[in-house]
Amino acid sequence: AQSVTQPDIHITVSEGASLELRCNYSYGATPYLFWYVQSPGQGLQLLLKYFSGDTLVQGIKGFEAEFKRSQSSFNLRKPSVHWSDAAEYFCAVGDTGFQKLVFGTGTRLLVSP
Amino acid sequence: GAVVSQHPSRVICKSGTSVKIECRSLDFQATTMFWYRQFPKKSLMLMATSNEGSKATYEQGVEKDKFLINHASLTLSTLTVTSAHPEDSSFYICSAPQRGGTVEQYFGPGTRLTVT
Numbered sequence: 001a002q003s004v005t006q007p008d009i010h011i012t013v014s015e016g017a018s019l020e021l022r023c024n025y026s027y028g029a030t031p032y033l034f035w036y037v038q039s040p041g042q043g044l045q046l047l048l049k050y051f052s053g054d055t056l057v058q059g060i061k062g063f064e065a066e067f068k069r070s071q072s073s074f075n076l077r078k079p080s081v082h083w084s085d086a087a088e089y090f091c092a093v094g095d096t097g098f099q100k101l102v103f104g105t106g107t108r109l110l111v112s113p
Numbered sequence: 114g115a116v117v118s119q120h121p122s123r124v125i126c127k128s129g130t131s132v133k134i135e136c137r138s139l140d141f142q143a144t145t146m147f148w149y150r151q152f153p154k155k156s157l158m159l160m161a162t163s164n165e166g167s168k169a170t171y172e173q174g175v176e177k178d179k180f181l182i183n184h185a186s187l188t189l190s191t192l193t194v195t196s197a198h199p200e201d202s203s204f205y206i207c208s209a210p211q212r213g214g215t216v217e218q219y220f221g222p223g224t225r226l227t228v229t
Contacts, residue, residue: 034217043119043206043222044157090156099145099210101218105156 002027002093006104013081014112021076021107023065023091032094033074034101035065039087047089050074061085086111115141117209119221126197127229134192134224136163136207142187143209147218148180151204163190163207197228 003026013019025031032051036044048059055067065076074091091104116139126132136146144165149157161182162170169182179201181193190209194201204225208218 036220041204041223041225044208044220046217049217099218100147100159100162101208102159103156108154 002031002095002102004091004093004102004104006089006091006107008107009105010108010110012110012112015083016080019076019078019081019085019109021089021091021109023074023076023104024072025074025091025093026072027093031074033065033067034092034094035059035063035074035076036090036092036103037061037087038090038106044090047076081109081111083111083113085109115139115209115219117207117219117221119205119207119224121224122222123225123227125227125229128198129196131193131195132197132226134194134205134207134226136190136192136209136221138188138209138219141209143190144187146184146190146207146209148182148190148192149206149208151206151223153204157206160192165190194226197226199228202226202228 005024034049035047038044047063048057050057050067057065063078067074088106088108090106092101118137120135146163148160150160151157160175163182163184165184171177184190204223206223208220210218
């Protein structure tokens with residue numbers, strides 16, 4: 001069965017600094033990978049996704065992620081964090097038929113002034 | 114982009130009563146919808162897959178008699194929490210993949226259920 005690990009529960013980054021959120025997955029075939037962001041009390045917004053092709057994926061709000069098959073990773077990055085980026089970030093992997101998603105435990109991003 | 118709505122956004126009910134949560138795809142049809150439960154400061158746990166015109170598929174450990182799911186049309190799925198207890202208090206989120214469209218899911222804004 002597929003699984004997703006987000007090793008960092010909390011991360012604090014200074015505003016303007018770069019960000020990298022880690023995500024490792026376990027999946028037997030080529031995975032469909034996603035990053036979602038959730039603000040408090042809100043639903044999930046898709047930041048970006050990887051299905052195939054270029055392993056560096058660009059998303060909304062200046063985020064990008066790189067798929068590394070050899071490391072089973074799909075880390076999320078942003079070169080300069082804004083205070084509005086403070087939220088919970090979830091990495092997810094889609095199953096064979098794609099439709100079911102398995103989520104990681106999430107990483108809470110705090111942005112300091 | 115595709116929009117999924119949920120109603121209500123918040124609900125408070127008394128222990129022992131039932132509460133219904135609606136999930137609607139507003140501008141696309143969804144033969145399948147998913148229901149997730151999110152505990153405070155935790156990840157999303159898939160509860161069940163709602164299938165239009167057939168029975169829902171429940172994940173292991175989810176009580177199907179407690180969490181009734183009905184997918185009445187291509188744009189509506191409902192989750193009814195029956196005989197609610199305080200431990201059912203949670204954030205419930207639905208999602209829907211766009212049929213025939215891109216292979217991604219669209220999430221509703223969630224429903225905060227509090228059972229007193």
